Amino acid sequence: MLVNLQGPWDPIFGRLGLILQYQYNNPVIFFAFELSLVGGAIALFWLTCAGKWRTLWSDWLTTVDHKKIGVMYIIVGLVMLFRGFFDAVMIRTQQAMAVGASSPGFMGAAHGYLPPYHLDQVFTAHGMIMILLAVTPILVGIMNIVVPLQIGARDMAYPYLNALGLWLTVSAAALVMISLFVGDFSHAGWVGLIPLTELPYSPGVGVDYWIWSIQIGSVGTTLGAVNLIATIIKMRAPGMTWGRVPVFSWTTLATNIIALTSFPVLGVTLALLTFDRYLGTHFFTASLGGDLMMYTNLFWIWGHPEVYFVVLPAFGMISEIVPTFSQKTLFGYVTMVVASMAIAAVSWSVWLHHFFTMGAGPNVNAYFSIATMLVGIPTGVKVFNWLFTMYRGRLRFDTPMLWAIGTIFLLISGGMTGMMLAVPAINYIVHNSVFVIAHFHNMFLLVAYAAFAGVTFWFPKVFGFKLDERLGKRFFWSFTLGSIMVFIPMYILGFMGMTRRLDYISHPAWYPLILAELVGVGFYAVSVFFFLAQVVVSIRNRHDLRVGADAWGTSRSLEWGTHSPVPFYNFAVTPMVHARDEWAWRRENKLDSLKPDHYVDIHMPKNTMVPLILGMLSLVLGFALIWRIWWLAGLSFLAIIVAIVVRSFEKDTGYIIPAAEVAAMEQDYLDRAREVESAGEKVGGGAVGGGVPAASRAPWNKLKGD
Amino acid sequence: MSHDNHDPLDHPEVKIASARGYFIGYAFAAAMMFISLGLVRSHAMSPAGLATTITLIALVAVLAQLYFLFKLDLSESQIWHTVAFAFTVPLFVMAVGLTLWMFHTLAARTMLPGMGM
Numbered sequence A: 001m002l003v004n005l006q007g008p009w010d011p012i013f014g015r016l017g018l019i020l021q022y023q024y025n026n027p028v029i030f031f032a033f034e035l036s037l038v039g040g041a042i043a044l045f046w047l048t049c050a051g052k053w054r055t056l057w058s059d060w061l062t063t064v065d066h067k068k069i070g071v072m073y074i075i076v077g078l079v080m081l082f083r084g085f086f087d088a089v090m091i092r093t094q095q096a097m098a099v100g101a102s103s104p105g106f107m108g109a110a111h112g113y114l115p116p117y118h119l120d121q122v123f124t125a126h127g128m129i130m131i132l133l134a135v136t137p138i139l140v141g142i143m144n145i146v147v148p149l150q151i152g153a154r155d156m157a158y159p160y161l162n163a164l165g166l167w168l169t170v171s172a173a174a175l176v177m178i179s180l181f182v183g184d185f186s187h188a189g190w191v192g193l194i195p196l197t198e199l200p201y202s203p204g205v206g207v208d209y210w211i212w213s214i215q216i217g218s219v220g221t222t223l224g225a226v227n228l229i230a231t232i233i234k235m236r237a238p239g240m241t242w243g244r245v246p247v248f249s250w251t252t253l254a255t256n257i258i259a260l261t262s263f264p265v266l267g268v269t270l271a272l273l274t275f276d277r278y279l280g281t282h283f284f285t286a287s288l289g290g291d292l293m294m295y296t297n298l299f300w301i302w303g304h305p306e307v308y309f310v311v312l313p314a315f316g317m318i319s320e321i322v323p324t325f326s327q328k329t330l331f332g333y334v335t336m337v338v339a340s341m342a343i344a345a346v347s348w349s350v351w352l353h354h355f356f357t358m359g360a361g362p363n364v365n366a367y368f369s370i371a372t373m374l375v376g377i378p379t380g381v382k383v384f385n386w387l388f389t390m391y392r393g394r395l396r397f398d399t400p401m402l403w404a405i406g407t408i409f410l411l412i413s414g415g416m417t418g419m420m421l422a423v424p425a426i427n428y429i430v431h432n433s434v435f436v437i438a439h440f441h442n443m444f445l446l447v448a449y450a451a452f453a454g455v456t457f458w459f460p461k462v463f464g465f466k467l468d469e470r471l472g473k474r475f476f477w478s479f480t481l482g483s484i485m486v487f488i489p490m491y492i493l494g495f496m497g498m499t500r501r502l503d504y505i506s507h508p509a510w511y512p513l514i515l516a517e518l519v520g521v522g523f524y525a526v527s528v529f530f531f532l533a534q535v536v537v538s539i540r541n542r543h544d545l546r547v548g549a550d551a552w553g554t555s556r557s558l559e560w561g562t563h564s565p566v567p568f569y570n571f572a573v574t575p576m577v578h579a580r581d582e583w584a585w586r587r588e589n590k591l592d593s594l595k596p597d598h599y600v601d602i603h604m605p606k607n608t609m610v611p612l613i614l615g616m617l618s619l620v621l622g623f624a625l626i627w628r629i630w631w632l633a634g635l636s637f638l639a640i641i642v643a644i645v646v647r648s649f650e651k652d653t654g655y656i657i658p659a660a661e662v663a664a665m666e667q668d669y670l671d672r673a674r675e676v677e678s679a680g681e682k683v684g685g686g687a688v689g690g691g692v693p694a695a696s697r698a699p700w701n702k703l704k705g706d
Numbered sequence B: 001m002s003h004d005n006h007d008p009l010d011h012p013e014v015k016i017a018s019a020r021g022y023f024i025g026y027a028f029a030a031a032m033m034f035i036s037l038g039l040v041r042s043h044a045m046s047p048a049g050l051a052t053t054i055t056l057i058a059l060v061a062v063l064a065q066l067y068f069l070f071k072l073d074l075s076e077s078q079i080w081h082t083v084a085f086a087f088t089v090p091l092f093v094m095a096v097g098l099t100l101w102m103f104h105t106l107a108a109r110t111m112l113p114g115m116g117m
């Protein structure tokens, strides 16, 4: 049944014998290895010395608290964002070093320092990591933290499933990192260019790493989607009708409907490819009736909805941030919601624009072209709504607002170039050029901008103190300079005919623009420094940066109606919702006290280590399948089943916090809040860097007439 | 108020299962099948009419099974299942239909006549 393999295979070690054939004398890999060894050692050393193992285990690794899970998602995403950034630096330096026939070559490369096969792995890893393991976890993390708070729930609908989703994502990320040192990674682009991913063209384990890490990660994402949808539908606080659900929660719903309906397509596509590679079927090879275009078709049926999966939460975050810092209600709530849903719906019918050039008839191309352009309408509605929200608002330019405005700019420019690409005639010219790369980076950067906006915006809610404004602004400006310097030249190069994925650039006239891109990456590196400095400095100054419940003073939705940092039970008593902008409504009606008239018992889910175990087992399973160590794969699969079954017999999964205990904990929070307020006007956000100090109530009343 | 004697049957989604419903669903499906079989065996209609009738009967059978076996209906506890189910229909039509259309034009334009397909 199994397909015959080239090279060594052993019943015990599977294909691990192959690693003797890989070249491990490459200084680049060696450097990455050193970096992770040293980093890991420092972390372990610190954990042991500071006696943190216990806290790590009980507060983080086994937690089912949606906020902590969200924080861990974001940390994983940031780490992978950094890894992906490192790959980007490698691509950019390679291209800058390999221009023209006389450019020198190092370490076995004819030009530059990366031989083609290695460069191919770098950009494949870069693309796959950035989309699936950096941006996606960061967004899922933010949704995880914010949605239950915004709708007034205690936790997600399925806390245990939530933790499982996280640990599956972690094991996907771990697999990709392992591939750096044990074996190699796919060299066929993150989209898995067929037939390159088929066994005869990629006989090693690289493609298998790519397949299994995506498979495992996307199971996690799908579970997360189920959970978020159920949470939004079933867990809203009393009074929160559909017309009062905050826009970010609405976009989360739209996003997760996309995830739930599209990720299974990816799963099936990769499974078919797996059959081709492992069992010798011919789904995607031309032999015996297979069709390689079918792969591209199926991949993009997932792939295009996936880009809306990442862009819709970004829109949602902007819709929360812009009103907060314009000190006005969001303009056009209903159209915003309808637009989100419309984008989700249309996103399903446009995928063919990714392969206009494959030879389909003019009618087909025209249909998909028009469908693609349709997406521009709801998107345009959103942009106008944000602009009208800002119009005659009292704008404050705190860091989240800067990132939000950057997002809108990027959306406009990326949207314009997207419209160009949606015209088949133009697409035929720039297809597979770096113009396309510049376009989609424009869109993904928008998501990254919105994610940074979201992280700085909600950070004080989760941790109780703000991020440093001054360093935050430097981070913003250096990142923006980097974006301009990298991607504007890339657009131009695309028009000049530079194709994507080049390891050698035969055209010396492009050299200046390529150097400009290298300078841009330098600015990105500076921005990484400012980001880290921002985190470190803010943690050091956390006492001065403390905030009250409403960190920005002009926040509007329900999550600002509980303490910062949020207690693990979220709300002392389940809030009753009266208005669309509940917190703004309470502020206006002077009902913003956080002290309820009485406390009640709270039912909470218990910590569990099963999700962690399942995550680790799936990591083992993935590794075994990649190296075709069948006994280990069978064993870990069995263990997964057993763990799931055992857990399902666990009846005692929750516990009760008695009202008296809640009251005591609440008293601590209230004391802290009083202390923060008496320490100055910090609640309004103004005193600490950035914006104008906002009086706690006045602006809202004045602006209502506007 | 402890949760350890947590009875799954407390949940409306679970409680809704009923032996009567399953039985009726089964009987209904079987009846539809026998009617179709009878129609085919007796050549009661023209081939086109037969195909249409059987398709309609199959549709009715599917709807009845969804109602009796999967309990999809408009009640409070089931509405979201029904919505989710209804939602798959356009997605399915779109993904499969557009794919067929696209491959059809592709084949017409790129395959040599008489070579496969």
Ligand code: HEM
Residues within 6 Å of the ligand: A085, A088, A089, A091, A092, A123, A124, A126, A127, A128, A130, A131, A135, A188, A189, A190, A191, A434, A437, A441, A444, A445, A448, A486, A499, A500, A501, A502, A521, A524
């Ligand atoms: C730090 C800023 C970034 C830089 C400098 C950068 C640079 C690059 C470069 C030079 C390429 C290869 C272009 C070529 O083939 O000629 C590339 C490819 C790619 N990048 Fe980025 N990138 C960045 C951030 C991101 C982000 C945030 C994402 C997604 C969330 C992303 C997703 C991708 C994808 C999907 C590819 C295509 C890989 C392939 O061809 O298979 N990048 N990037």
Ligand SMILES: [Cu+2]
Residues within 6 Å of the ligand: A303, A304, A307, A350, A351, A353, A354
């Ligand atoms: Cu697309």
